[in-house]
Amino acid sequence: MTRPPQPCYAGFMKKISLTGIKPTGLLHIGNYFGAIKPALELAKEYDARYFIADYHALNLIKDPKTLARYTREVAAGWLAAGLNPDELVFYRQSSVPETFELTTMLMAFTSKGLMNRAHAYKAAVQANLEKGEDPDAGINMGLYTYPVLMAADILLFDPDVVPVGRDQVQHVEMAQDIAQVINFNYKQDCLKVPQAVVQESVAVVPGLDGRKMSKSYGNAIPLFAPEQDLHKLIKRIVTNSQALEEPKDPDSSQIFQLYKLFASEEELLALAARFRNGGMGWGEAKEELFRVMNRELTPLRERFNAFIADPVRLDAILAQGAEKARLIARKTIARLRKATGIDR
Ligand code: ADP
Ligand code: TRP
Numbered sequence: 001m002t003r004p005p006q007p008c009y010a011g012f013m014k015k016i017s018l019t020g021i022k023p024t025g026l027l028h029i030g031n032y033f034g035a036i037k038p039a040l041e042l043a044k045e046y047d048a049r050y051f052i053a054d055y056h057a058l059n060l061i062k063d064p065k066t067l068a069r070y071t072r073e074v075a076a077g078w079l080a081a082g083l084n085p086d087e088l089v090f091y092r093q094s095s096v097p098e099t100f101e102l103t104t105m106l107m108a109f110t111s112k113g114l115m116n117r118a119h120a121y122k123a124a125v126q127a128n129l130e131k132g133e134d135p136d137a138g139i140n141m142g143l144y145t146y147p148v149l150m151a152a153d154i155l156l157f158d159p160d161v162v163p164v165g166r167d168q169v170q171h172v173e174m175a176q177d178i179a180q181v182i183n184f185n186y187k188q189d190c191l192k193v194p195q196a197v198v199q200e201s202v203a204v205v206p207g208l209d210g211r212k213m214s215k216s217y218g219n220a221i222p223l224f225a226p227e228q229d230l231h232k233l234i235k236r237i238v239t240n241s242q243a244l245e246e247p248k249d250p251d252s253s254q255i256f257q258l259y260k261l262f263a264s265e266e267e268l269l270a271l272a273a274r275f276r277n278g279g280m281g282w283g284e285a286k287e288e289l290f291r292v293m294n295r296e297l298t299p300l301r302e303r304f305n306a307f308i309a310d311p312v313r314l315d316a317i318l319a320q321g322a323e324k325a326r327l328i329a330r331k332t333i334a335r336l337r338k339a340t341g342i343d344r
Contacts, residue, residue, distance in 0.1 A: 007188075007189035007192065009158045009189070009190075009191070009192050009332070009335070014045075014046060014047045015045075015046050015047070015160040015161065016046060016047045016048075016049065016157065016158055016159040016160050016161075017039070017042045017043065017046035017047070017048045017049070017159060017160070017161050017162070017163060018048070018049040018050070018051075018153075018154060018157050018159035018161075018162055018194075019035070019039050019050055019051075019162055019163050019164060020050070020051045020052065020053035020056070020093065020150075020153055021035060021036075021052060021053060021074055021078075022052075022053045022054075022056045022057045023052055023053070023054055023057045023061075023067065023070035023071040023073070023074040024057045024060050024061060024070060024215070025070060025215035026070075026073060026215070026220075026222040026223070026224070027073065027074060027077040027222065027223045027224070028213055028215065028220035028221055028222050028223055029205055029213060029220070029221045029222075029223055029258070029261070030204075030205035030207070030212070030213035030214065030220065031077075031223065032081065032223050033202060033205050033261055034165055034199075034202050034204070034205060035163070035164075035165060036077070036078060036081045037081065038163055038199040038202055039163050040081060040082055040083060042161070042163055042197075043083070043087070043088050046160070046161065047088070048087075048088035048089070049088065049089040049091075049157045049159065049325065049328075050078065050083065050088060050089070050090050051090070051091050051092060051093050051096075051153070051321075051325070052071055052074050052075055052078075052091075052092045052093060053093050053150075053153065054067065054071050054092050054093050054094045055093050055094055055099075055100075055149065056093070056142075056146065056149065056150070057070065057071070058142065059140060059142035059143050059146065071092065072308065072311065072314060073224075073304075073308070075090075075092070075307070075314055075317075075318060076304050076307035076308050076314060077223060077224070077304060078090065079303070079304075079307050079314075079317065080224070080300050080301075080303035080304035080307060081300065085317045085320065085321055089157075089321055089324045089325050089328070090317065090318070090321040091318060091321035091322045091324070091325040092318055092321075092322065093153060095318065095319075095321075095322035095325070095326075096156070096322065096325050096326055096329050098156060098326065098329035098330060098332070098333045099149070099152050099153060099156055099329070100152070101333055102152040102155065102156050102329075102332065102333060102336070103145075103148055103149050103152040105182075105336055105340065106148050106151055106152055106155070106178050106182075107145070107148055109178055109181045109182050109185065110147075110148050110151075110178055110181075114147070114174060114177065114178075115144055115145060115147060115148070118144075118146065118147050118170065118171070118174070119167070119170055120143065120146060121139065121143060121144055121146070124138070124139050124143060125139070146171075147170075147171050147174040147175070148178070150171045150174075150175065151171075151174060151175035151178045151179070154172065154175045154194055155175060155178070155179055155191045155192070155194075155332070156328070156329050156332050156333075157325075157328055157329070157332070158191075158192045158328075158332065159192070159194045160192070160194060160195065161194065161195050161196075161197045162175075162194050162195070162196050162197065163196075163197045163198075163199065164196055164197075164198065165198065166198050168196070169196045169198060172194065172195075172196035173196070175194060176193050176194065179191040179192070179193045179194075180193060182336075186339045186340075188339065190335060190336060190339045191332075191336075203257070205257075205258070205261065206254040206257050206258065207219030207220055207221070207254075208220075208221065208233065208236050208237050208238060208254075209238050210238060210254045221233050221234070221258075223297065223300065223304075224297075224300070224301045224304045224305070225301075226301070227294060227298070227301075230290065230293065230294060230297065231290050231294075234286050234289055234290045234293070235283075235286055237254060237255055237258075237286060237289075238254075239253070239255070239282040242282075243281075244279065244280070244281035245278050245279055246278050247275070247276050247277060247278040248275040248276070248278070248280070248285075249275070249276075250271070250272045250275040250276070253275070253285075255282070255285045255286060255289050256271065256272070256275065256285075258289055258293070259271055259285075259288070259289050259292060262289075262292040262293050262295070262296050263292045267292065271285070271288060
């Protein structure tokens with residue numbers, strides 16, 4: 001009896017989850033509810049590999065102090081949110097040089113046409129055309145080849161699932177394509193083909209102006225804003241001109257949408273009733289939102305500040321994670337060097 005060919009990657013008992021966050025700005029409430037919290041939830045069931053995608057950020061952030069600061073803040077942010085570095089592999093992308101060796105290998109199997117179809121690149125070209133500029137103005141090769149680096153981040157660690165926001169699904173599909181081309185070429189499962197998971201239950205968190213909260217729209221509430229700043233930002237939430245006594249629709253108010261993320265069931269019902277009954281002005285609703293937000297964010301902010309104040313501890317955690325990550329990464333590279341014929 002012939003046995004089916006075994007994949008080259010090891011079979012792990014637990015399934016593996018991997019994701020990364022780019023340190024391109026301050027973490028905001030949308031990142032917390034849309035990415036960090038669901039990923040930490042998954043880590044209870046999966047072997048998790050979570051990292052800070054600092055080389056991805058370099059495409060955008062050219063000031064060294066800013067890049068270093070954002071990187072530390074994203075690391076401290078994950079830890080403050082409850083990531084336990086003893087239970088999962090937590091590292092900086094730049095600490096795993098095998099990523100860049102794999103990127104070179106993947107380049108040889110990635111068609112230029114695939115990169116031409118990437119949303120982020122297409123959006124940048126479109127923006128240039130609309131401004132009447134050269135289509136490639138300001139576009140660096142890092143942005144153009146971004147999906148290959150991201151595929152290397154993923155394929156290096158054999159994940160089964162990659163939790164991401166909807167905008168990143170195309171990138172994960174590109175990683176699948178590239179892995180399949182390689183497996184087909186070498187007639188063996190050299191690389192595990194991962195699945196993107198989008199947490200459908202996680203609603204898009206609205207920003208101050210009601211659009212999706214995003215650092216690029218200037219409408220974000222930073223996750224670790226000091227209490228006074230948080231209060232000021234909440235007061236800036238855009239509302240309509242309904243008078244105090246008028247009944248208000250909770251579902252169309254971003255105050256209420258944000259409240260949902262922080263309030264208990266009881267508090268939620270109570271505020272919805274007060275909205276519908278009329279008699280509560282927007283100012284008061286904002287104060288109530290501030291109260292529940294600050295209640296949940298205060299312990300997070302304190303843990304965050306403690307990590308930021310202790311860079312030696314933060315670096316030690318990341319160094320320990322890098323060691324663990326490299327052990328895994330070296331194995332993937334060894335099997336690919338063999339499969340490709342680079343190593344005999
Ligand atoms: P930004 O839009 O601020 O640049 P990123 O694109 O860096 O945010 O997002 C990092 C992660 O946070 C992604 O997984 C993304 O889906 C998630 N995320 C960002 N903004 C929101 C939001 N408003 N609601 C839900 N998830 C979000
Ligand atoms: N591109 C992702 C983003 O912008 C970040 C990222 C980089 C990532 N490498 C990854 C996400 C690998 C998941 C897996 O949000």
